[in-house]
Amino acid sequence: MEVKEKESKLDGNLVLEAVSKQYKKNQALHPFSMRMRAGECVVLCGGNGAGKSTILNILAGISKPTAGKVILNGIEMEKDKMAYVADIGYMPDEFLAQGEMSVWEFLRFYASLRMVSEDKIDQIIMQIGLVEKMQEQVKALSKGMRQRLLLAQAILADPELLIMDEPTNGLDPFWINEFIELIQILKKKGMMIVFSTHMMDVAAEVGDRILFIHEGKLAESLVNDGKDIPGFTRRLLELYRSN
Numbered sequence: 001m002e003v004k005e006k007e008s009k010l011d012g013n014l015v016l017e018a019v020s021k022q023y024k025k026n027q028a029l030h031p032f033s034m035r036m037r038a039g040e041c042v043v044l045c046g047g048n049g050a051g052k053s054t055i056l057n058i059l060a061g062i063s064k065p066t067a068g069k070v071i072l073n074g075i076e077m078e079k080d081k082m083a084y085v086a087d088i089g090y091m092p093d094e095f096l097a098q099g100e101m102s103v104w105e106f107l108r109f110y111a112s113l114r115m116v117s118e119d120k121i122d123q124i125i126m127q128i129g130l131v132e133k134m135q136e137q138v139k140a141l142s143k144g145m146r147q148r149l150l151l152a153q154a155i156l157a158d159p160e161l162l163i164m165d166e167p168t169n170g171l172d173p174f175w176i177n178e179f180i181e182l183i184q185i186l187k188k189k190g191m192m193i194v195f196s197t198h199m200m201d202v203a204a205e206v207g208d209r210i211l212f213i214h215e216g217k218l219a220e221s222l223v224n225d226g227k228d229i230p231g232f233t234r235r236l237l238e239l240y241r242s243n
């Protein structure tokens, strides 16, 4: 029995089956389906209000879908939320609380929830370049630094699925580049990654597939082989123009 469970974990699969979201009269997300395999990065693009955060919030388990199923490595979210949430990392688009904590306390808090060692915290603080800010209160950090901290929190426990809402917002060009390199490394480790962005070049650099969302529906799914980033970026811009 135990062996079977392990095998299913190695499948590295995310399945969304006809997931939808209705807010009173507003159908924010029409039945939406997608599949992802281990090591794949899917990027959600689309104009303001298209439904990207709606999809990400459902995936992160913080918004309940009106209908449909989310299954991660054989675990159905609705049936076993605790097991599902234990396998994901989520980077929201803004800090909601914990502003009084220092950078170190903030990461230690998340590390203790996920039984991650203090060595790993030290390593990640180095990686996100916040060593000198370790004792600084989170609320005193710049927007870009807060983004880096939120990203660190999301990858701290090496999740199977990493979900990020506009992760490069506020990052300077150096850290955007670091972000791109980090995503490439995480993909090679087999992590499934899904995020939204308005930065078409970032999408073209790391996305294996770009899903263009329009008015709560999948308007276009583009496969990206990474061989022609400028050409791919132009195709994406065309989608923004025509939708």
Ligand SMILES: Nc1ncnc2c1ncn2[C@@H]1O[C@H](COP(=O)(O)OP(=O)(O)OP(=O)(O)O)[C@@H](O)[C@H]1O
Residues within 6 Å of the ligand: 023, 026, 028, 046, 047, 048, 049, 050, 051, 052, 053, 054, 055
């Ligand atoms: N809590 C909520 N209550 C009611 N409507 C909501 C709520 N959250 C989102 N919506 C609506 O759902 C639709 C999709 O919003 P969503 O935030 O998913 O868009 P988005 O693609 O992430 O946009 P942006 O690029 O501006 O962040 C919008 O019409 C929005 O007004």
